[in-house]
């Protein structure tokens with residue numbers, strides 16, 4: 001294993017003269033905030049169009065995108081928000097920051113996405129929002145969740161932080177009739193280092209969100225008429241200029257990652273003890289934010305040692321997200337009236353994945369086929385060595 005040269009993966013983030021030109025364009029506008037410049041407005045139009053949504057609102061980051069979306073959908077004190085137990089902590093923290101209770105619900109052991117049956121069982125009269133996360137770019141079961149939403153009147157909010165350009169049965173994220181939140185943090189599939197966006201299917205929510213993201217102040221206000229409560233979540237012009245350039249590269253990169261994942265998941269599926277993240281034929285465009293796999297039964301300590309071996313062999317490997325209820329942060333505010341043990345007991349899949357899951361950075365899926373073969377071989381050897 002030590003004799004093998006480390007496979008070569010492309011860098012991330014990527015940029016070229018398009019980003020460079022965008023930054024200069026933003027600079028030379030002379031106005032560097034959205035109320036004076038054109039970059040944020042243009043990016044919002046382009047991003048909305050690309051995802052089939054009526055409106056997009058650019059914001060400071062993905063966590064704020066979720067907070068703003070949740071606030072506009074009525075989450076707050078006295079309400080509950082259903083989130084996957086296996087996700088990045090922003091999904092639950094956004095709800096908790098608003099004073100709502102975040103209720104973790106178990107995920108499917110194969111797709112790692114919100115389990116619709118477990119979601120249904122967790123709905124109470126206080127449930128305001130169900131937040132599916134499209135894990136690693138694989139769309140959650142939007143048919144079952146849409147039906148559940150229609151039957152119960154509980155709104156869906158897509159946490160699409162991994163799902164730029166993804167589709168469900170041919171429909172883009174913005175065409176599924178729900179609000180959706182995106183992140184443009186450094187590792188995400190389009191990035192300006194930080195940044196976020198919210199897609200809206202209709203104008204009224206969008207208008208409210210615009211006010212809330214700009215201290216409650218209408219676009220043309222000159223007299224400080226703050227209409228509703230809000231904060232400053234505005235994206236700046238430089239970030240938007242970079243994101244406009246990043247968006248142009250998205251589809252090509254999604255297609256390449258998909259091709260590479262087809263190969264890598266086949267190779268990993270043949271490795272003893274390894275189960276790659278499953279798919280869903282209805283999730284017909286997976287953006288592949290991470291290459292994920294499980295080593296069932298390995299246990300957390302051995303999984304961590306496995307990740308160390310992968311890193312030593314040159315792979316950008318990481319331990320899977322810790323189940324949110326296994327963090328101290330989760331229990332500080334807005335936690336359900338349950339013990340961590342009780343939550344763990346009703347979320348066995350999230351619990352298992354967080355102990356046996358491994359993910360690789362998506363730049364592995366932007367490499368050539370030879371590097372993908374080398375990646376699978378390194379994983380096979382590292383698993384066998386454990």
Ligand SMILES: *Cc1c(COP(=O)(O)O)cnc(C)c1O
Pocket residue numbers: 061062063064087088090091133159161162182183184185194195196
């Ligand atoms: C990255 C991420 C976020 C938050 O995005 P930031 O821009 O980092 O605040 C939210 N949800 C999920 C699932 C994420 O992976």
